[in-house]
Amino acid sequence: MPQATLSIGIIGAGIMGERLLRAILEQAQGSLRVSGIWDPAPAAMARIAAAFPTVPQLADAAAIIAASDCVYIASPPASHLDHARAALAAGKSVFAEKPLAVDVTDARAFVASAGERGAVNFPFASSLAVATLQDWVAQGEIGQVSRIEIEVAFATWPRSWQADAAAWLDKPAQGGFTREVVSHFLFLSRRLVGPLHRLSASVRFPEAGKAERAIEARLFAGEVPVVLKGGVGTTAKDDHNIWMLEGDKGAVRLCDWSIAERRLPDGSWQHAPGAMSNEQARPLALKRQLEGVVRLTQGQSHHLATLTEALNVQEIVEGILAS
Known part of the structure; x- marks a missing residue:
């Protein structure tokens, strides 16, 4: 899959979802695209619609997964693994917010079965x-x-x-x-x-x-x-x-x-x-994180936090x- 065609779908329109959305849109034209964003909270979706009127708003998490090459999961922690499992089952790569989960036993089982198709957003x-x-x-x-x-x-x-x-x-x-x-x-x-x-x-x-x-x-x-x-x-x-x-x-x-x-x-x-300052450094780190997401989705080696590290x-x- 050529880098220029990589589509990222976002589950969760809170602070982190919006932050990564903005970072994707600021990339060089054609390098990435947002396939869509979804959040169960109408107020969050309204805020995104006002700030980013051209970004597709999809009906649910399943629609995000279906439309994307990689799914960025920025929902509250207890929901991370359900969304990640659904994305991996659909053959998509996963870039999840930390923490990986809140249930350690469930996280261990997930990591044991996920292989190398996922990473976690530790910007360090x-x-x-x-x-x-x-x-x-x-x-x-x-x-x-x-x-x-x-x-x-x-x-x-x-x-x-x-x-x-x-x-x-x-x-x-x-x-x-x-x-x-x-x-x-x-x-x-x-x-x-x-x-x-x-x-x-x-x-x-x-x-x-x-x-x-x-x-x-x-x-x-x-x-x-x-x-x-x-x-x-x-x-x-x-x-x-x-x-x-x-x-x-x-x-x-x-x-x-x-x-x-x-x-x-x-x-x-x-x-x-x-x-x-952190405000100056954050966009540069996010840009490098997205470069890692491209490599992850293409099946190449990357520098992102692995699922094993996150566990x-x-x-x-x-x-x-x-x-």
Whole structure:
């Protein structure tokens, strides 16, 4: 199938569905096309119709699958696997939002049967800042890796720009910042260092019927210890995060999603040349993600997060939340 004919259908018209839709439309003319979008919420479909009047709105998920070469699944997490199974059964490739699922047993069965026709949207797989971190490590900047530290903090949960999704995003069944945010940094740890295992964790659910408000965890990426801490109400910022990789000669870190930094001999931190804010970096990462989706759908090797990687992340996430 020529790259120019690749059609992507979108299930879910929330923030992530709209974000990828916009990224597809911004690609070079003819490289990709949107076969259609569907969401069960009329308000979401009306918003998309107003913003993107030329994008086809289809009747249901089955119609999206039938019209597409690849199906992007951006619905709430509990529905991911049903849509993915239907798409794979129809011979289509699948690009799903994280988390892969919320039921670990079901996810394991899915991954065992899905083969290599699916991937999960962890944008760190396409991040230029992450590529900079990898270059520094390869150049010996930090020496022998000794530990990973992950810190996430939020003024409120959900974040202000996610308030419309609070009906599921702030519920323990599918939501919470561990699934929504921490999973990205767990993926990064796995991708750069090694498989995640040997978890011990604690979690706080102080508000009945609401998602978690604090977590602490220790685990390993390969043979490297990982220390993780996250909380709500611990910063004035909508979203603050640091992922740090430390070695016997130095350290590098990723701050607030997109700023690569390295620690200088005097202990201060230096931005990478050309470091960009997340708002500047996101379109570039999405473009590279879509390049990976094309390769996935064409049956070629790609750099996207594999289903196996996503399952490992999900196992840790659900282990934290069950602790």
